[in-house]
Amino acid sequence: MSDLDELYQSVILDHDRSPRNFRELAGPACRAAEGYNPLCGDKVRVMVRVEDGVIADASFLGSGCAISKASASMMTETLKGQTVAEANRLVERFHRELTGGPAEGDLPRKLVVFRGVTAFPMRVKCATLAWHAMRQALEPATAPDAT
Amino acid sequence: MIRRGLVTQPLDRITPPPALDESRVRADFPILDRPVGDHRLVYLDSAATAQKPRAVIDAMSDFYFRYNANVHRGVHVLGGEATAAYDRARELVRQFLNVPRVDEVVFTAGTTAAINLVAQSWGGASLRSGDEIILTGYEHHSNLVPWQLAAHRAGALLRVVPLLADGTLDLEAYERLLSGRTRMVAVSHASNVLGTISPVAQMARMAHEVGALVLVDGAQSAPHLPVDVQQLNCDFFACSAHKCYGPTGFGVLYGRQELLRRMPPWIAGGGMIEQVTFDATTYAAPPARFEAGTPAVAQAIGFGAAIEYLQQLGLDAVWAHEQALLRYATDRLSEVEGLRLFGNAPMKVGVLSFVLGTIHPHDLATVLDAGGVAVRAGHHCAQPLMQHLKVPATVRASFGVYNTRDDVDRLVEGLAEARQRFGR
Numbered sequence: 001m002s003d004l005d006e007l008y009q010s011v012i013l014d015h016d017r018s019p020r021n022f023r024e025l026a027g028p029a030c031r032a033a034e035g036y037n038p039l040c041g042d043k044v045r046v047m048v049r050v051e052d053g054v055i056a057d058a059s060f061l062g063s064g065c066a067i068s069k070a071s072a073s074m075m076t077e078t079l080k081g082q083t084v085a086e087a088n089r090l091v092e093r094f095h096r097e098l099t100g101g102p103a104e105g106d107l108p109r110k111l112v113v114f115r116g117v118t119a120f121p122m123r124v125k126c127a128t129l130a131w132h133a134m135r136q137a138l139e140p141a142t143a144p145d146a147t
Numbered sequence: 148m149i150r151r152g153l154v155t156q157p158l159d160r161i162t163p164p165p166a167l168d169e170s171r172v173r174a175d176f177p178i179l180d181r182p183v184g185d186h187r188l189v190y191l192d193s194a195a196t197a198q199k200p201r202a203v204i205d206a207m208s209d210f211y212f213r214y215n216a217n218v219h220r221g222v223h224v225l226g227g228e229a230t231a232a233y234d235r236a237r238e239l240v241r242q243f244l245n246v247p248r249v250d251e252v253v254f255t256a257g258t259t260a261a262i263n264l265v266a267q268s269w270g271g272a273s274l275r276s277g278d279e280i281i282l283t284g285y286e287h288h289s290n291l292v293p294w295q296l297a298a299h300r301a302g303a304l305l306r307v308v309p310l311l312a313d314g315t316l317d318l319e320a321y322e323r324l325l326s327g328r329t330r331m332v333a334v335s336h337a338s339n340v341l342g343t344i345s346p347v348a349q350m351a352r353m354a355h356e357v358g359a360l361v362l363v364d365g366a367q368s369a370p371h372l373p374v375d376v377q378q379l380n381c382d383f384f385a386c387s388a389h390k391c392y393g394p395t396g397f398g399v400l401y402g403r404q405e406l407l408r409r410m411p412p413w414i415a416g417g418g419m420i421e422q423v424t425f426d427a428t429t430y431a432a433p434p435a436r437f438e439a440g441t442p443a444v445a446q447a448i449g450f451g452a453a454i455e456y457l458q459q460l461g462l463d464a465v466w467a468h469e470q471a472l473l474r475y476a477t478d479r480l481s482e483v484e485g486l487r488l489f490g491n492a493p494m495k496v497g498v499l500s501f502v503l504g505t506i507h508p509h510d511l512a513t514v515l516d517a518g519g520v521a522v523r524a525g526h527h528c529a530q531p532l533m534q535h536l537k538v539p540a541t542v543r544a545s546f547g548v549y550n551t552r553d554d555v556d557r558l559v560e561g562l563a564e565a566r567q568r569f570g571r
Binding site: 002003004007008013039040041042043063064065066067120122123126 | 539
């Protein structure tokens with residue numbers, strides 16, 4: 001498989017064409033954060049509903065390339081049902097995977113497709129954009145005393 | 148021979164210019180020999196930065212190998228040689244832009260620095276509350292944000308000339324915007340996204356009628372057509388060396404001498420003074436007044452070599468070559484299903500911005516790059532224009548002297564592959 005095939009695997013193209021959880025999420029238990037890459041103009045807004053420390057729902061909206069959309073789409077799928085602490089760990093884990101940091105623990109199987117992005121250093125920010133936003137959206141929950 | 152006045156009367160040409168010898172020109176650029184993956188490099192990003200001919204690389208190496216020294220200071224042999232080469236570069240720039248006097252050529256760190264110099268020095272001293280600055284709908288951020296800063300400080304206002312559907316300026320709207328409040332018209336000579344060439348001479352005439360000055364951002368025009376600041380009738384003209392086949396980090400500002408003389412210093416330091424005491428300083432005459440610090444000697448020499456290279460090719464021939472390529476590429480791209488081209492002005496430089504179906508420009512550029520075709524994807528530092536076009540980004544292919552029809556064919560092949568891969 002060429003690097004390009006590795007990057008644009010069918011699962012990524014599928015999530016780009018039909019992004020999951022691509023909708024507004026609003027309500028009392030909802031939090032949102034925006035990710036913006038001023039270099040390319042890509043914008044993503046991620047939203048989560050946290051109930052009893054668990055992510056009950058997650059969604060996103062925005063415009064971006066196939067990599068950033070698929071990454072946001074699969075992120076929302078993966079995070080649903082996780083505790084905030086688990087989600088934060090996964091956000092860090094995903095970031096390390098793509099930036100070549102020390103990897104501890106396994107990446108969920110469905111996210112392994114994003115390893116192909118590491119062959120394209122100029123595109124890593126596309127894949128991590130939504131995850132950076134998610135880290136922000138989850139922040140208040142990890143430090144409830146600060147609010 | 149460089150024929151002036153090309154910009155406003157390109158169709159009046161009777162004798163065809165000498166054609167560029169494609170294989171000889173390509174052989175002048177060592178980087179074109181490198182492969183990208185398994186492919187020959189197809190470089191279609193000259194609007195971002197042009198590749199460098201051996202003559203430029205050699206001139207700069209030669210300076211460092213043989214006569215590196217500071218200029219206008221020591222009395223030693225190396226200093227003398229460096230100073231002579233550095234001063235000669237200014238004269239070459241004078242000829243390149245047909246500037247009347249060599250002391251009207253200010254060396255800067257690039258187009259951006261040149262525009263900031265005028266916006267801060269001239270703008271800081273001259274702009275008053277209620278004054279107006281006119282820009283156009285296709286300005287690069289570097290000819291927009293410096294004016295926003297200057298306007299904000301002075302309480303002045305920005306006015307924007309809207310675009311017509313083909314990517315040309317709405318000159319009737321421009322005429323309505325001009326008034327006794329207009330102090331400056333800052334306009335791109337050529338749009339870095341649409342390629343549109345602005346009718347600068349006409350716009351300058353209209354601006355001068357209301358007493359306004361005109362600054363021309365020539366970053367995208369100077370490499371592609373003969374520039375004559377006297378024929379353009381502008382008050383300031385800025386361009387960058389690196390887009391003209393010279394080094395990065397260097398550019399020039401042309402300014403009319405009576406304006407430069409009235410402008411206060413911008414960046415202060417060595418080399419820009421006349422006499423200094425702890426109480427007061429008197430400043431050197433332009434251009435030195437605006438060139439504090441040790442200058443970019445190697446870059447000036449490199450730019451000089453780039454200008455000589457362009458003059459050797461002949462800017463008439465460069466223009467004709469790139470225009471023929473632009474016509475060919477426009478035809479080829481218009482055959483690509485689902486391709487939407489932005490900007491079809493009758494007068495364009497070799498810049499083609501487009502989107503293909505619903506494929507995001509970054510994905511398209513990545514697929515093209517995998518085939519060795521280097522293009523730019525993004526907002527091209529023209530976010531207000533992207534908002535006007537209602538797209539977040541475009542793909543941009545842009546030409547230099549070394550591009551060929553074969554390069555265009557490779558681009559079109561890459562687009563077909565992308566369509567197949569993304570199935571849309």
